[in-house]
Structure formats: C-alpha cells, structure tokens
Amino acid sequence: MRNSAVCVALLSGLGLLSSCQSNLVPAATPTTAANSAGTTPTALRGTRWLLRQVGNQPLTASPDKEIYLQLNAAEERAEGQAGCNRFRGSFTLPAAGELRFGPLLATKMACPDLNTETAFLTALNNARRYRISADTLYLHGESTATVLATLQAQRQ
Template structure:
C-alpha cells in the first residue's frame, strides 16, 4: 500500500511539474481590430478634400448610408438637403455613384453641399480602415475626396 501511494505521489508531481512553465494560449493572443462594414453603416462626413467639416449648432449632420441589401441605394444628408441615388461596387475596392437626386431647399451652406455631392459623384474607389471610410477620386483614384467616421444614426 505504501509503494502505490509513493508512485501516485511521484506521478502527480511529474504531471504538475510538466504544466508549471506553460501559459494558457488565450493570454498570448492579441485581439484583432475590427473594421466597420461599408454597407449599412451611418457614415458621418468629417473631411471634404483637404478641409475639416464640422456640424454647426442647429444644423443637420452631413452623412452617407449605403444600403445593406442588394438594392444598392445610397442616401444621406448634404447639410439641409437630403439626397439619394445608387452605388456600384466592383473589384479592387472600386466604388461609384449614379447621378444623385436631392431636394432643393435654400441653405446658408449650399456651396458645401455642392462640393459634397460633387465629391460623391467623382468617387472611383474607397478605403475602409476601422471606423474610417475614405472616398477616393481623380487622378487615378488616389486623391481623398471625402472622409467619414462611423456614427450613430439619429432616431
């Protein structure tokens, strides 16, 4: 009886010793960054060309949404006028918009709206990184024409 408990102690010590230097796999893995989906996200304009865009108090937030379904609808707010149209996605991050229709209310920031809608219509590519969307246009789809961040759609 003494011999079998001696062997049991030796085996237990050997098993415990073999696990002592190991760390669980979960502690050595680094979490990966997630990218916000292009479709179905409420994209808030933060830069148009080289200029930062802010939303003045008591103004509509300028945004863009691309339908998550197969309708390829694009819509949004250009400041005080709403717009809608269609978009096309192709290989190699190519993105283009059809001519966009918008309401025609008079606004103090109409020049910003015109520049924004023009930027959308001249888009040829996009870059998506984390919660940032960049629309690229001429020349050769390398110039950032607009930059957005993922936001919360108002209710």
C-alpha cells in the same frame, strides 16, 4: 423618395441627372476593405457615415444637421443628408475597393450656404475607389493619392 416634385436634380454641372429613374446594378464584391492593422473594418454597407472632411477642408460639427452617407445593406441604394438637402441614388461596387455612385437626386431647398453641400455631392459623384480603416471611410477618385472625402462611422 418617389418620382415626385420633391425629387429634383441639383446641378447638371455636377453630372447629376434630372430624372428620378435609375438602374440598379448588382454588387458582386464584398462591402468591406481590409486595413493595414489587420483589424476588422467597419462595414461599408449599413453604416451611417458622417462627413468629417471634404478634400482638405475639415468640417465643424453642426448640431442641427449631420452631413452623412448611408449605403443600404440589402440594395444598391445610397441616401444621405448633404447639408441642407437630402439625397438618394444608386451605387455599385464593381470590384474590391471600388465604389461608384449612379445618379444622385436631391431635394432643392433654399439654403444660405451650399459650399459644403456642393463639395460633398461633387466628391460622391467623382468617387471611384474607397478604403476603410477601422471606423473611417476614405473616398478617392481614380487615384488613391487624393482623398475626396473622409467620413466616420456613427457611434451608437
């Protein structure tokens, strides 16, 4: 998405910025996290992660639009589908197991129900840590005690 009329902020209450500019910060850490079973986890970057649960709320699959997150393998760019609207922004990996999203900008289409979309974008905005177990990505806030969102690698 370029600096255009399509690029708008969702809600300032979510901590999203209204500018289409962002600063990229180089990643200095690996993009996968080891899991307890010792198997090779799915790569964090370059994988299309489908949203399966936000907080304690499981999602029912929609054949129309999959809600997903994808982190670019070469750049610190995130993009995805939040439900009704597409989003893009930056991310950083400050240390092993840490993930932070920069400003996430989204289209602003009229949608009948934005509850899941708002919850997903809020989870991304509040994410500070992550854990990958096999093909499942768990996003956490400051504490790993609470899972903000659960995503599963898309099988091809």
